[in-house]
Amino acid sequence: MKRGQQIEDRISTGRVPDILVKPGAKISMASENMSAGKSRTPAPSSILHPLSSSTPPPLEIHDLTVAYHKKPVLWGVDLVVPCGKLIGIVGPNGAGKSTLIKAIMGLLPASSGWVKVFGESYQKNVTRVGYVPQRESVDWDFPVNVMDVVLMGRYGHLGWIRRPGKRDREIAHECLEKVKMLPFANRQIANLSGGQQQRVFLARALAQESDLYLMDEPFSGVDAATETAIITLLHELKARGKTLLVVHHDLPTAKSYFDMLLLLNMRVVAFGPTEKVFTYELLQKTYGGRLTILSEVAHAVGEKG
Amino acid sequence: MAAIRRFLFYLPCLIFLLLVEPVHAAKISEISETHVGEQALRFFTFQDAALRYALIGSVLLGITCGLLGSFIVVRRMALMGDALSHAVLPGVALGFLWNMNKDPVAIFVGATLVGLLGSATVGLITNTTRLKEDSAIGMVLAAFFAVGICMVTMIQHLPKGNKSGVDKFLFGQAAAISEGDVRLMAIVTVLTILLIVVFYKEFLVTSFDAGFAKAAGFPTRLIHHGMMLLLAFAVVISLQAVGVVLVSAMLITPAAAAYLLTDRMNRMLWLSAFFGMAAGVLGSFLSFLSNNLPTGPFMVLACSTIFGLAFLFAPRHGVVARWLRQRSRSARIQRENTLKSLYHVLESRDFHGESVSTHELAEQRRETVEDARQQALQLQHHELVTLHDEGDAILFTPDGWQRACAMVRNHRLWELYLTNAAHFAADHVHEDAEKIEHVLGEEVVLQLEKRLQYANKDPHGRPIPSLHDVRQGARAESGPVELVGYGRED
Numbered sequence: 203m204k205r206g207q208q209i210e211d212r213i214s215t216g217r218v219p220d221i222l223v224k225p226g227a228k229i230s231m232a233s234e235n236m237s238a239g240k241s242r243t244p245a246p247s248s249i250l251h252p253l254s255s256s257t258p259p260p261l262e263i264h265d266l267t268v269a270y271h272k273k274p275v276l277w278g279v280d281l282v283v284p285c286g287k288l289i290g291i292v293g294p295n296g297a298g299k300s301t302l303i304k305a306i307m308g309l310l311p312a313s314s315g316w317v318k319v320f321g322e323s324y325q326k327n328v329t330r331v332g333y334v335p336q337r338e339s340v341d342w343d344f345p346v347n348v349m350d351v352v353l354m355g356r357y358g359h360l361g362w363i364r365r366p367g368k369r370d371r372e373i374a375h376e377c378l379e380k381v382k383m384l385p386f387a388n389r390q391i392a393n394l395s396g397g398q399q400q401r402v403f404l405a406r407a408l409a410q411e412s413d414l415y416l417m418d419e420p421f422s423g424v425d426a427a428t429e430t431a432i433i434t435l436l437h438e439l440k441a442r443g444k445t446l447l448v449v450h451h452d453l454p455t456a457k458s459y460f461d462m463l464l465l466l467n468m469r470v471v472a473f474g475p476t477e478k479v480f481t482y483e484l485l486q487k488t489y490g491g492r493l494t495i496l497s498e499v500a501h502a503v504g505e506k507g
Numbered sequence: 508m509a510a511i512r513r514f515l516f517y518l519p520c521l522i523f524l525l526l527v528e529p530v531h532a533a534k535i536s537e538i539s540e541t542h543v544g545e546q547a548l549r550f551f552t553f554q555d556a557a558l559r560y561a562l563i564g565s566v567l568l569g570i571t572c573g574l575l576g577s578f579i580v581v582r583r584m585a586l587m588g589d590a591l592s593h594a595v596l597p598g599v600a601l602g603f604l605w606n607m608n609k610d611p612v613a614i615f616v617g618a619t620l621v622g623l624l625g626s627a628t629v630g631l632i633t634n635t636t637r638l639k640e641d642s643a644i645g646m647v648l649a650a651f652f653a654v655g656i657c658m659v660t661m662i663q664h665l666p667k668g669n670k671s672g673v674d675k676f677l678f679g680q681a682a683a684i685s686e687g688d689v690r691l692m693a694i695v696t697v698l699t700i701l702l703i704v705v706f707y708k709e710f711l712v713t714s715f716d717a718g719f720a721k722a723a724g725f726p727t728r729l730i731h732h733g734m735m736l737l738l739a740f741a742v743v744i745s746l747q748a749v750g751v752v753l754v755s756a757m758l759i760t761p762a763a764a765a766y767l768l769t770d771r772m773n774r775m776l777w778l779s780a781f782f783g784m785a786a787g788v789l790g791s792f793l794s795f796l797s798n799n800l801p802t803g804p805f806m807v808l809a810c811s812t813i814f815g816l817a818f819l820f821a822p823r824h825g826v827v828a829r830w831l832r833q834r835s836r837s838a839r840i841q842r843e844n845t846l847k848s849l850y851h852v853l854e855s856r857d858f859h860g861e862s863v864s865t866h867e868l869a870e871q872r873r874e875t876v877e878d879a880r881q882q883a884l885q886l887q888h889h890e891l892v893t894l895h896d897e898g899d900a901i902l903f904t905p906d907g908w909q910r911a912c913a914m915v916r917n918h919r920l921w922e923l924y925l926t927n928a929a930h931f932a933a934d935h936v937h938e939d940a941e942k943i944e945h946v947l948g949e950e951v952v953l954q955l956e957k958r959l960q961y962a963n964k965d966p967h968g969r970p971i972p973s974l975h976d977v978r979q980g981a982r983a984e985s986g987p988v989e990l991v992g993y994g995r996e997d
Contacts, residue, residue, distance in 0.1 A: 307722040328724035340716045344581055345772045354712050358723035363705055390770035410723070 258321025260285050260414040260445040261306065266315035268298070268305045275301050277469040279315070283447065288440045290450045290460035290476075294489050297467040299449040300336065303416045307333060319414060329358050332412035334403050334420050342392045348402050349387045352377055355409025370409075377408040380435065397428030404432060408439075415439065415446045422451060433459055453485070546796050558795070560689050561681035561748070565787030565806070567692040568745040568757070571699050573783025575741045576762035577776050578734060582714050587626065587735075589755040590644040592742045594625025596655025596751045599676050600662055607665075609673065611687040618743040619736075625651050626735060655751070679750030679803030681791035692744045699737055703776070710734065711772055748791065750803035760810035761786060764817040767824045786810040838885075840945050845882045846891060846911040847918070847944075848872050849901060854969075862900035912972040917944040919965035919972075920955045926966040927959060933966040 261283040268276040276298040283289065291299045304310045306317050308324055319327040332355075355377070356370040366374075378384045381401040386394065391402065400420060407415060421429055436446055440461070447464075450456050456463060456476075463479045465471040465488040472484045549558065579588050598621030602614030625647055632643040662673055675683050684692075703710065712720040713730045721727045738758075745754045761782035765775045790806025797805075819826050848871045852863045855871075869879035883901050886892040891907030894900070903911065921940040925931040931939075947955075963971050 304718070309718055309721055325724065328722075331722070333719055333722040335716065335718050335722075339718055341581075341583070344715050345766065345770050345775050346711070346715060347770065350711075350771075351715070354715070354719065354723075357708055357712050357720075357725070360708070362709070365708060406719075416722075 257285070258318070259283055260320055261447070262318040262321075263306065264316050264318075266302075266305060266317060267313045268301050268310055269313045270301075274313070275468060276305065279470055281464070281470060281473060283445060284462075285445055286440060286443045287461045288436055288446045288448070288459070289462045289464060290448055290456045291464045291466055292450055292453065292456050292488070293466035293471075297488075299466055300418050302466065303333075303418055303447065303449060306416060307331065329410070330413045332407040332410035332415040334407045334415070334417040336418045337396065337400055337403065337423065342394075342399060344391065347388050347390050348378065348383060348394070349374060351391060351402050352405045352409050355406040358410060373411070374405070374409050377405040380408060381405045382431065395425070397424040400424045401428060401431070404435065408435075413444055415444060415448075417446065417448045419449050419451060421455075456480075543796055547792075556686075557682055557684075560684045560686060561791050561795070561802075562788065564684040564689050564692055564748055565681055565791040565802075566784050567689070567696045568741075568748055569761070569783035569785070569787030570780045571692075571696045571741045571783075572745055572754075572757040573761045573765075573780035574699055574703055574776055575734075575738050576758040576760075576783070577765065577772070577779045578710060578714055579738065579758055580762040580766055581772070581775075585755070585759045586641060586644050587629070588738060588742070588758045590629055590648045591622045591626055591735075591739055592746075592751055592754040592758075593648040593655075594651035595619075595622040595739070595742060595746065596652055596676070597621050597658055598655075598743075599746065599751070600655060600658035600673070603662055603673055604658075609685075611685065611691050615691055615743050618746065619739045621651070622739040622742060623736070626739075652751070675750070675801075676746050677750050677752060678801035679746070679748050679753065679806070681748040681794060681802040684747050688744075688747055695740045695744045699741065702733075702737065706730075707773075748787070748802050749806055750801065753803040753807045756807040756810060757783065757786070760807070760814050764810075764814040767814075767817045767821045782810070782813050786813060841882070842886060842889060842891065843910065843914050843945055845872070845886055846907060847914045849892070849903065849907075850911040850915050862895065862902050864899050865901065866899075868901065914944050916972045917947045917952060919969065920952065920959065921947065922965050922967075923959055923962055923971070924955050936966065 259282050261281065263279050263281040266276060266279040267274055275296075279302065291302065293299055301310060305312050306319075306324065308317075317324055320330055324331070349371075352374040353366045353370060356366050356373065360366065360370070375384070375387075378387055381404050383398060383401050383405055386398065386402075391399065394402065400423070404420060407417070420432055424432070436448065436459075439446060448460070450459070457480050460476055462474060463476050464473045465479060465484055467488050467490065471488045472479045549555070576588070579585055595618040598618035599614050600617075601621065602617030603609060605613040605617065628647045629640065629643045632638055632647070633640050659673055659676070709720075709725055709730055712723070713725060713727045717727045717731075720730075741758070742754050745757055749757050762775070762779040764782050765778035768778055769775050786806050786809040789809040791802050793805040793809070794800050794802040817825070820828070822828055845868070848868060849863050852867045852871050853861075865876055865879050865883060868883065869876045872879060872882075880898060883892060883894060883898065886901075886907065887894050890904055891910060892901050892903055895902060918940045921943045922933075922936040925936040925939060926933050963973060965971055
């Protein structure tokens with residue numbers, strides 16, 4: 203196996219975290235138990251599709267490897283995401299959480315593997331995927347107001363040339379209402395607080411009217427009120443059958459926010475229901491035994507009982 | 508006061524900056540000894556064809572540069588425009604060498620190709636080394652420009668060919684614009700306007716959030732390259748009038764001025780195109796007045812003047828507007844502090860008697876009587892107090908009383924909050940409260956009051972004015988009291 207060989211090479215250079223040493227090792231009971239969970243060893247596709255082939259899963263990733271300047275940041279990710287779940291992607295800095303999300307949408311080139319969205323390539327189902335990028339990724343002094351940004355959520359549906367019409371404005375209006383940003387519709391986006399800017403991004407994603415949402419740290423730098431509002435909204439979306447993948451930084455809240463967790467550290471450490479995955483051993487594996495994080499984790503696990 | 512003095516100090520400098528251009532123009536017309544009026548008449552009556560072309564050309568290039576410049580500015584690609592404009596010079600020379608003539612189409616093709624080669628080189632250096640874009644641009648710009656200068660000098664020493672006007676590409680000469688040039692400029696301008704109108708949505712979303720645009724299915728790379736191509740076109744058609752050295756200013760400056768004036772992209776495009784046009788016409792006009800000196804510098808000076816005006820007088824982001832806002836804020840704070848002092852005087856004698864003398868006010872504020880009188884007059888001007896006995900007795904108006912109570916109340920509530928909730932020592936809170944009292948909003952004051960369980964004494968043991976105190980001063984006839992400055996009663 204080529205990848206196995208690569209991993210061996212990296213081990214010999216001593217630059218790879220300890221957890222990568224045993225690529226074939228059993229990851230966890232939790233991930234084994236999950237019917238849609240990942241598996242390192244190549245499995246017949248019938249096993250990867252236990253949900254029957256009638257409805258393809260919202261997201262299926264097979265052996266996805268992503269590299270920056272030839273240095274891999276994500277290794278052989280296998281993932282089958284079940285429909286209608288709110289899933290947190292958790293892992294230390296540099297674990298490749300954002301990279302995974304970007305690679306799914308083709309914003310970063312994959313060195314190997316494939317991604318299927320609702321059984322098709324991403325490009326074919328582009329309008330069924332909503333995206334919330336990191337807030338820092340744009341220039342907030344850009345000369346647009348809140349409404350303009352939310353309307354951009356409609357652009358994917360409009361395709362080329364066509365301009366947003368009355369119906370699109372109505373949708374944008376409703377989405378702003380949902381995140382309680384309607385009073386700010388005509389404000390230039392620089393004159394918003396961090397939490398408000400995040401809600402504008404969320405409204406834009408809502409306006410995409412998608413079935414699968416990929417969100418890159420929607421909770422970073424927001425106030426407590428916004429955080430509550432966002433999580434309520436995410437649960438509402440889930441209740442309407444949407445699937446949500448959310449990159450999340452904060453471990454203690456991760457436990458209470460998400461149905462399922464994807465523990466990531468350059469590869470999938472575990473993927474499964476929160477109560478099964480949020481264990482001391484798996485988190486230690488994910489965070490590589492770093493002490494500062496450990497105490498935090500220990501606290502979070504302690505609270506669990 | 509200090510602010511005013513500072514402003515008066517800077518004023519001559521500002522006026523000088525604004526006058527630079529007219530002064531300049533006046534001097535040149537003296538040297539050239541032409542009749543300004545006559546020349547102006549010639550310019551605006553389109554008497555000769557060369558002038559007509561110069562004028563139409565300037566308008567066209569102004570519009571194109573203004574429109575594309577807007578996108579360049581918001582995409583933070585201003586340096587790229589600079590690189591592109593310098594890199595085209597070898598292309599101009601190659602275009603000339605093609606058939607030893609100043610053929611607009613050959614020069615256009617040569618310049619565009621070499622310009623794109625330049626930006627590709629920048630991309631190559633950035634992608635394959637660890638050098639960042641600014642260094643790459645700096646090197647490529649200079650290298651291509653050097654090659655261009657060598658080639659242009661060489662052409663001028665060639666024995667044959669009609670080489671007139673090749674040197675004009677350096678600093679621009681609107682008068683050298685030919686019919687063929689105008690035709691080409693018109694084509695590029697129409698193309699630019701058309702593409703921006705048709706693909707406005709695509710340009711907007713890729714400029715604001717390229718990642719999102721790509722995720723939504725738009726080919727961001729294609730759009731980016733399309734825009735770079737348009738940018739190369741814009742630079743090349745502007746060369747004849749503005750010159751290689753200064754063309755990037757025509758791209759950036761009108762757009763930057765527009766950026767200061769508006770918060771919407773579509774308005775920015777309109778404004779920027781208008782500024783570009785105005786600068787183009789003004790530049791070629793001034794150059795014409797001063798006996799055909801290079802046009803480029805005049806156009807750029809015109810742009811810079813427009814930018815200077817926007818910088819100073821933009822309604823929201825402008826320096827003057829900010830200064831006026833700052834000044835009115837500090838005047839308000841000054842008034843509120845005086846009102847508070849009046850309250851303190853009354854408080855110090857347990858509110859016996861209603862009038863405060865100027866003398867008492869001066870003593871309270873540790874100022875001269877004259878200063879105190881000035882401030883009392885200010886308050887009277889804003890109908891917060893009335894003056895009696897030839898200005899020696901100061902009496903609150905109902906509004907003044909409410910504002911004074913509100914300030915004292917804000918101050919003491921904040922002090923109490925700092926000591927009780929944030930555990931500051933009682934002697935650490937006064938300075939802070941002096942600043943905060945002027946900015947606390949009604950909402951916050953209500954919250955503070957609730958948090959402090961409607962306490963009525965501040966950390967120093969002085970009473971916090973209650974709503975009842977305010978009532979006493981309010982107008983008797985006004986029914987339900989409309990309170991000024993702080994929370995209403997529930």
